[in-house]
Structures are given as structure tokens and as C-alpha cells.
Amino acid sequence: MSLWEYVSSRKDLILFEAAQHASMVAQCVLVAAVLGVLVGVLSYRRAHVSALALGMAGVLFTIPSLAMLGLLIPPLGLGVAPSVTAITLYALLPIIRNTVVGLRGVDAQLVDAARGIGMSGRRSLLRVELPLAWPVILTGIRVATQLAMGIGAVAAYVSGPGLGEQIFSGLARLGGANALNSTLTGTIGIILLALLFDACFVLLGRLTIPGGIRA
Amino acid sequence: MPEHGGVPIELRGVTKRFPGAGAPAVDRLDLLIPAGEIVVLLGPSGCGKTTTMRMVNRLEEPTSGDILIDGQNSRDINPNQLRRHIGYVIQQAGLFPHMTVARNVAQVPKLLGWDSRRIAGRVDELLDLVGMDPGLFRDRYPRALSGGQQQRVGVARALAADPPVLLMDEPFGALDPITRERLQDELLRLQEELAKTIVFVTHDVDEALKIGDRIAMMQRGSRIVQYAAPAEILTDPADDYVEQYLGGESSMKLLRLTKVGDIRLDRVPHAAEDADTERLLAEIEAGGDQYALIVDEARHPLRWVTVDDLAGRTGPVGDLGDPVGDTILGRMTLQDALESLLNADTDVVPVVGRRRVYSGVISLSTVQQAIQDIKARERERRRRRHDGPRG
Structure with missing residues (x-):
């Protein structure tokens, strides 16, 4: 059976898994983005606090994804819960880091100008600092998304949802019928999803980065 | 608003x-x-x-x-x-x-x-x-x-x-x-x-x-x-x-x-083109000057006339004398005026105020005097202020 025949014969299942994969990644990144930007905003003014936040996210980052998923089985069991938790944790680091770097990169003179004309600290953050840091933050979210795509595949190891199932079941019976087709389908599917998401980020950047600072 | x-x-x-x-x-x-x-x-x-x-x-x-x-x-x-x-x-x-x-x-x-x-x-x-x-x-x-x-x-x-x-x-x-x-x-x-x-x-x-x-x-x-x-x-x-x-x-x-307009300018005799030559000559000599400025009806500076130009002539001044080359504006700074004076063909240059109306003449010594006046005035003012309230 050729790859094409494999895909067309299991079209519904593959589309379902792809949709699951996309939905899982999107939701995890969304949660990670909200948490990460929040942590970044709360910590960027205090050097040691942001160092701590980044350090913790960095330690999490160094744990191999397979090990992380395995470690999450005892507390969370199998399925969606450990997958989503692991993906969100991994996605946090690039988002926190880029939020801190982005906010710190805002010209101090502009913050001074914002305060000097009578903006409150909060207004300055919302109207001046975050919009100016947004391109960097968005890049962090984009990197986090690519990361989540890959880790989402490994999540099949703990019976997580998504296209990882195709890869793992293929690898498990390598040499058997359709093993290669299954693995390839999962891999190519994830690559295509990643490209699609990336295109979305380009569009999102166009729509949300203010004209005056667009590259 | x-x-x-x-x-x-x-x-x-x-x-x-x-x-x-x-x-x-x-x-x-x-x-x-x-x-x-x-x-x-x-x-x-x-x-x-x-x-x-x-x-x-x-x-x-x-x-x-x-x-x-x-x-x-x-x-x-x-x-x-x-x-x-x-x-x-x-x-x-x-x-x-x-x-x-x-x-x-x-x-x-x-x-x-x-x-x-x-x-x-x-x-x-x-x-x-x-x-x-x-x-x-x-x-x-x-x-x-x-x-x-x-x-x-x-x-x-x-x-x-x-x-x-x-x-x-x-x-x-x-x-x-x-x-x-x-x-x-x-x-x-x-x-x-x-x-x-x-x-x-x-x-x-x-x-x-x-x-x-x-x-x-x-x-x-x-x-x-x-x-x-x-x-x-x-x-x-x-x-x-x-x-x-x-x-x-x-x-x-x-x-x-x-500003040039703020200092005391020098005066020279000035007259219109229809002024009588002999009277103008008398006026120049009475003031101990050597020359006079001829202005038009709107008092724009036109020409310099010297005693020699006028001597022995009668009737209106007409177009005797040499055209005025440079003028200095009243709103120029003394520094700009000095620059113009150093580059001018004559030692004395007419100063014009608004609408280029003649308001006096300036030379290097006018500028020098003005600076000395300012310094003296400021010294005086400071002395008065320091002594005044206590005295």
C-alpha cells in the first residue's frame, strides 16, 4: 500500500488526529502565553525575580520530554492530562524569556516619557511597554508553538491525543505492514501543521504589531 | 483655544x-x-x-x-x-x-x-x-x-x-x-x-x-x-x-x-535728493563731519556724499556721491553686524530698521562703545542691587 493509499483509506482518523493535535497545541500555547506573559510582566522589573522565574523554566526545559511525560504519569495518569501539562510547561520558557527580554528592551527614555506626561505605571505598561515589546513576545510564542508541536507528538507515549499516535504505532511495529506509512503520515502531518501555525503567526504579526515598529 | x-x-x-x-x-x-x-x-x-x-x-x-x-x-x-x-x-x-x-x-x-x-x-x-x-x-x-x-x-x-x-x-x-x-x-x-x-x-x-x-x-x-x-x-x-x-x-x-537695534547708534547728517547742496554742506561742516547720507522719500539709504562732492556746487544734491554698498539690519546681532562691518567697503555702514528705514550708522568703534556700555551698566546694576537693600 502506498503512502497515498494509506492516507486516503484512513482519512477520517488522520484528520481527527490532526485536529486533536492542533487543538491540543493551540490550547497549551494559549495557556502558556497567558501564564508566561503574566510571569514576565510581574518579574521583569526585578532582576532576581526574573532570574528565578527564568531559571526554573530553564530547569524544566532541560528535562527530556520523554522523561517528563513518564514522571507525570504517577500524579496525573495517562492521556490528556500529562500531555497537556508537559507541553504547557515546555512552552513557558521561551514565552517568559521573550517577555522579560522584550520588556527590558523597551527604551528607558520612552518609559520615562510615558511617566513624565502623566501615565500611571499600569497605563504605561499597557499602552507603551507591552506594545513595544510585543514583536519579541510574539516571537517567543511562535517558538513555543513549534516546540509544542514536537512535544505533542511524544505525548502519544502517555496515550496523549494527536498525530503522535501514528508515529508511535508505526515505530512499534517497524517492518510490519504500513509501519513506515504510519510513521511518515504522523511526521509529515506534524510538519504541515507546524507550517500552517507558523503562517498564522506571520498573519497575526501583521495584524497586531503596530505600524510604526513593524520591520 | x-x-x-x-x-x-x-x-x-x-x-x-x-x-x-x-x-x-x-x-x-x-x-x-x-x-x-x-x-x-x-x-x-x-x-x-x-x-x-x-x-x-x-x-x-x-x-x-x-x-x-x-x-x-x-x-x-x-x-x-x-x-x-x-x-x-x-x-x-x-x-x-x-x-x-x-x-x-x-x-x-x-x-x-x-x-x-x-x-x-x-x-x-x-x-x-x-x-x-x-x-x-x-x-x-x-x-x-x-x-x-x-x-x-x-x-x-x-x-x-x-x-x-x-x-x-x-x-x-x-x-x-x-x-x-x-x-x-x-x-x-x-x-x-x-x-x-x-x-x-x-x-x-x-x-x-x-x-x-x-x-x-x-x-x-x-x-x-x-x-x-x-x-x-x-x-x-x-x-x-x-x-x-x-x-x-x-x-x-x-x-x-x-541686537544692533538695542545699542546707541551714531548719527551723520542725512538729507533727501532735493536738499540744497550749500545747506547740506553747511550742516556737515557744522557737525564736524566729512560726509552725509542721502535717503529717498521713504528714508531708504541711497548714497554717501562727501564734503568734496558738495564743495562749490549749488542747487539740489541730485545724484551726487557714491551708492551705499552695505546696510545692516536693526535685528541683527552685534556679532553679525561686526562680520558685515569687517567685510564692508566703508568704515561706516547705515543701519536700517523695519521696512528698511534708515535709523543710524554703525562702525567698529560704535560696537566697541556699545560693549563697554553694556558692561558698565551691568556692573552698576549689580552694585546697586547689592548695596541698595542694605543701604
């Missing part, structure tokens, strides 16, 4: 200590800034002049002492509210790059809750005021503007809510010399209309002398060594420090501060 003038600012025993720093940045400073004047805080970097300025709008909080703005203690006003009524201009303008020119200017009115129609009208009015065509620049982003244009917008933003006080922290420091001069001129022109109270921080002596109604010469710890009008600082520096900071050439600097 009518623009409002300035209010006085008074600093009373203001001290600022930064944590970890030994000596205070500002040490028991007393300073009265009169309403509607430009007061320049002048001094080397690190002398505390910027800190002093930043305490006025509470970007820095004084460690002790009071700042009264129009009689009201700044401590009693919410800092954000206070700053919305004090214009703030910084080096390189500090425009928000992600906002258009119009939105940048609109920030303070927005903070004050004006409705959008009123804001839009005000934005256009202000862009006009700082010499930028609203139709052309309203929707541009700051990065599409030159440094000088950005700083104009910076000034417009500071003036948006018509604040009585303007704080300017080395606003023209990052501009090229030509643009800087032009913006200084425009600030002075604006100030003639607006009469705001302006606190202007700079380390540039020439800028201070040109811009300031008064200059506060500062030393480390914001200690004021001398607080006086530019001419007085030049003619009678309080001590060696001031003299050293001014960098010598104080007479040359006085030349730059003084």
Missing part, C-alpha cells in the same frame, strides 16, 4: 539623596522661578540639574524640602495628575514609535478625558503651532521624521493640554547645530506667544545664553553659584568657576546676545 501663561515655581530647601550615594545629588536648594520666564539650569553633567528638574514633576521625589507650583505644594497633588499639567520634553523627543504623530500629541488630552473631536482639533492646532503641516504629518510614524521634526512633535505633545509649566531636559542636545539653532529660535518665538514658565536644562553655555531669561549656574550638589540674566552672568561672573565654565570670550558672547 486661548493659551494660558505660566505660573511661578518655588523650591524651598530641596534636598535629594539617592540611596547608596554619599553626597546628596541636590543639597538644600532654594530657587524661585518667576512665572512666564525661561530659567536655564546650566552646569556640567552630574551636577544635579536634571535631578532638580525631575523633582518639579515628581519623577524624583525630594528627600526633604518643598516645591510650590503656583503656591501649591507639589506633595499635595497626585503625581500623575501633576504631570498632566506640566509639559515634559526630553532629549531625542521620546516619541512613542508605535503611535502616529497625532496619537503621540493626543496622549495627555486623552489622559485628561477630552472627547475625540476636541482632541483632533487640538492636535492640528498644535502641529500648526510648531510649524508642521497637520495634513502631511498627522498620520506619520515618528521613524519617518527627522530628528528636528521629532523634537517639534515632542514640544507639541508637551503643550497639548496647555500646561502653565514646561520642563525641557536638554531637548536640542542630540540635534545638528543648524537644526538646533532653528529650534531654539522657534522656541523663543513660541514663548513670546505663550509665556509659559519654562525650566530648561542644558550644559551648553551658548544655548543657555541664547534661550534663558535667567540662568542658574550650578555646581555639584545643585549648588547655585550665580542666578542672573545672561548679560549679567557674562559681564560679571560671580566667581572663577562661572568664568571658567563660560569659557572666556565673554565679550564675543555679549555680541551674540545684543
